[in-house]
Amino acid sequence: MTAGFISISWEQLLIALGLVSVSGAVSLYYQLKLEKDLAVGVVRTFVQLLAMGYLLKILFGLNNAFLVLGLYAVMTLFSVHIVHGRVKQKGIPYLLPTTTAVLFSYTLITILVTKLVIGTTPWWDPQYFIPIGGMVAGNSMNSLALTLERFFSELKSRRAEVEMMLCHGADYREATADIFRNALRAGMIPAINSLMGVGLVSLPGMMTGQILAGADPEEAVRYQIVVMFMLVASTALSSIIVLLLVRRRSFSPAMTLLVK
Incomplete structure (x- = not known):
């Protein structure tokens, strides 16, 4: 134990593992068949987080820009x-647009926050760059998945409407304008909703972690405000970029809808 911080032993981690048994018991009782996924998830949580912990410890000691950016690239690509x-969408190559949207938007937001908002020197300081980049990637990828899923599902369900507009002379932008807005809205709503309830309904992870580590609650609140704002920005930016790129790829040069 250090000042303002209580260490957690391996024995205490095993006690915490017992909490997961509640989910396992529910799955077994109601025959949900989620026990395998739950077990895999628990093992992956242990392995991935422990590996990341040791890796960050080495990274902090080396303080090398190329290693920091390399780890960040791996995180974003994952x-x-x-x-x-x-x-799940076949027929439309959306992997490259998604990669482009993620690398550009996540990196831009992370650099802006570390360099301009927090003011770290250097801007790639692993103590700040990796955790902030990880939060951006971890939270924004859910919104990105929602955005793409909504866009493709509406293209399928409204195929007749889109094709009719194309036959009447509309281009692909005009034919999918409403679908585009709905998909963008679907991706942005979770981040906006989190703004509504933060502090009243929930105490976010970063703020809670800093308080548990002994930080001044007022300072923790300021950091959490920055985090909330950057997540909203990264969600909007990544969603708009991926939709702009994917929408065009959803149509052939002859303006035939390619969604299957």
């Missing part, structure tokens, strides 16, 4: 992989 795994 977020692309997760989004690609959640969105």
